[in-house]
Amino acid sequence: MGFIHRRTSKQTGKVKTLLGLALSHLAIARRPRLARKSISRGDVHQLLALGHVDRALHRAEHVIEEDNMLEAFNIIELYCNRLIEHTKQLDKPYECDDDIQEAASGIMFAAGWCGDLPELLFARTILANKFGGDFAMMAKEGNGSVDPVLVWKLSGNKRNMELKKKVVKEIANEYNIHVDFSELQEMVDHEQDGSNNVHHHELSHETIYQIDMDESSASDSGHSSLRNGNSCDISNSDGSNNGNTKQKVTPSVRTRR
Numbered sequence: 251m252g253f254i255h256r257r258t259s260k261q262t263g264k265v266k267t268l269l270g271l272a273l274s275h276l277a278i279a280r281r282p283r284l285a286r287k288s289i290s291r292g293d294v295h296q297l298l299a300l301g302h303v304d305r306a307l308h309r310a311e312h313v314i315e316e317d318n319m320l321e322a323f324n325i326i327e328l329y330c331n332r333l334i335e336h337t338k339q340l341d342k343p344y345e346c347d348d349d350i351q352e353a354a355s356g357i358m359f360a361a362g363w364c365g366d367l368p369e370l371l372f373a374r375t376i377l378a379n380k381f382g383g384d385f386a387m388m389a390k391e392g393n394g395s396v397d398p399v400l401v402w403k404l405s406g407n408k409r410n411m412e413l414k415k416k417v418v419k420e421i422a423n424e425y426n427i428h429v430d431f432s433e434l435q436e437m438v439d440h441e442q443d444g445s446n447n448v449h450h451h452e453l454s455h456e457t458i459y460q461i462d463m464d465e466s467s468a469s470d471s472g473h474s475s476l477r478n479g480n481s482c483d484i485s486n487s488d489g490s491n492n493g494n495t496k497q498k499v500t501p502s503v504r505t506r507r
Contacts (some may be wrong), residue, residue: 259341261376261379261380262337262338262340262341263337264372264376265333265337265340265373265376265377266333266334266337268369268370268372268373268376269330269333269334269357269369269373270330270334271369272326272330272367272369272370272373273327273330273331273334275366275367275369276323276326276327276330276366276367279323279366279367280320280323283316283319283320283323284316284320286312286316287312287313287316287317287320290309290310290312290313290316291313291421293309293312294306294309294310294313294417294418294421295421295424295425295427297309298418298421298422298425298427298429299425299427303418303429303430303431303433303434304434306418306421307411307414307415307418310414310417310418310421311408311409311414313417313421314408314413314414314417315408318402318403318404318406318408319403319404321403322360322363322364322400322403322404325356325360325397325399325400325403326356326357326360326364326367326370326400328353329352329353329354329356329357329360330353330357332349332350332353333350333353333354333357336350340354340377340380343380343381343382348395351381351385351395352395352396352397354377354380354381354389354395355381355385355388355389355394355395355396356389356395356396356397356400357370357373357374357377358374358377358378358386358389358390359389359390359391359392359396359400359401359404360400360404361373361374362390363404363405364404374386392405415431
């Protein structure tokens with residue numbers, strides 16, 4: 251029995267060391283993400299200043315991604331400190347209070363999403379041995395004691411249109427730029443009416459975004475692009491077209507200034 255106790259204490263000490271290393275790497279991992287977030291916010295500002303609301307919405311995804319990871323880092327840092335401070339409780343995992351279980355499950359979930367913090371993978375293995383297979387499985391899936399906020403920050407949908415709009419509006423307000431998302435939707439409605447002769451009174455934000463993504467991938471410059479197949483009608487001076495047929499040109503979705 252004494253041997254088991256010494257072994258468990260050794261594992262607990264190893265977890266403490268691993269979490270300490272993770273804390274050190276957190277400070278390093280934050281720097282490039284803070285830089286990328288700042289650059290992405292600047293890009294959104296410039297695109298809004300040029301009137302490219304659709305492209306600003308796309309760029310907002312990068313702002314959301316970096317911001318979510320930075321906030322996840324804050325939660326992970328809190329959990330690491332909590333477990334380090336109360337490592338003795340890990341020797342009796344089934345007697346741990348809710349805060350310790352939340353921290354342990356949060357670390358186990360985050361380990362699968364944070365390549366910047368490889369120590370968490372080793373810590374997860376030890377914690378899984380301590381808390382058991384069922385606890386570990388639920389934690390890895392983001393269930394059980396895992397904080398839903400952490401789950402969202404690490405695995406949530408970065409392309410959520412309402413969230414992107416919120417970010418764009420915040421940046422626009424910061425620089426006193428007026429943003430009208432209805433103009434973007436009206437342009438899409440107009441194109442749908444012209445190309446399909448079908449009146450779509452309302453399109454979801456997700457549909458608008460998908461159309462913009464299809465168009466954006468067709469051009470490296472991104473400021474104006476046409477769908478594939480935008481050939482013009484070539485006619486001879488006598489009015490004939492040598493068998494060439496007109497091909498429909500569908501304008502890309504862009505916000506006009």
